[in-house]
Amino acid sequence: MDDQLPISRAYFAVAASWAIAQSVKIIRNIIRRRRFNVRWITDTGGMPSSHSAGTASVATVVGIYAGVDSVVFLLALVFALVTMFDAASVRRSVGRQAVLLNRMLDEIYA
Numbered sequence: 001m002d003d004q005l006p007i008s009r010a011y012f013a014v015a016a017s018w019a020i021a022q023s024v025k026i027i028r029n030i031i032r033r034r035r036f037n038v039r040w041i042t043d044t045g046g047m048p049s050s051h052s053a054g055t056a057s058v059a060t061v062v063g064i065y066a067g068v069d070s071v072v073f074l075l076a077l078v079f080a081l082v083t084m085f086d087a088a089s090v091r092r093s094v095g096r097q098a099v100l101l102n103r104m105l106d107e108i109y110a
Contacts, residue, residue: 010061016057017053017057021048021052022041025040025043026041049083049087049088052080052084055076055084058079058080063076
């Protein structure tokens with residue numbers, strides 16, 4: 001294990017991936033809306049998914065530490081894939097629901 005990364009670097013990699021994904025969302029919102037809202041720092045949803053970024057980093061770190069042929073890596077990989085699939089599915093469903101709700105509101109006010 002001497003040739004592998006220290007555990008503190010693994011923690012940093014996971015935290016950094018989450019922070020970078022969250023920062024991209026904040027910067028994109030600032031550019032789009034031309035203002036800053038403190039709530040965006042902890043706000044969930046949107047792309048890129050910080051949850052997906054974090055779980056992908058965990059899987060990568062586990063692969064580096066335990067090896068990609070380990071059971072622990074398989075668990076981390078499946079966890080990351082399920083999280084990514086779920087993030088994409090939820091966003092797609094919320095988008096469809098928003099279209100329907102907006103249509104309903106338009107019909108009510110018409």
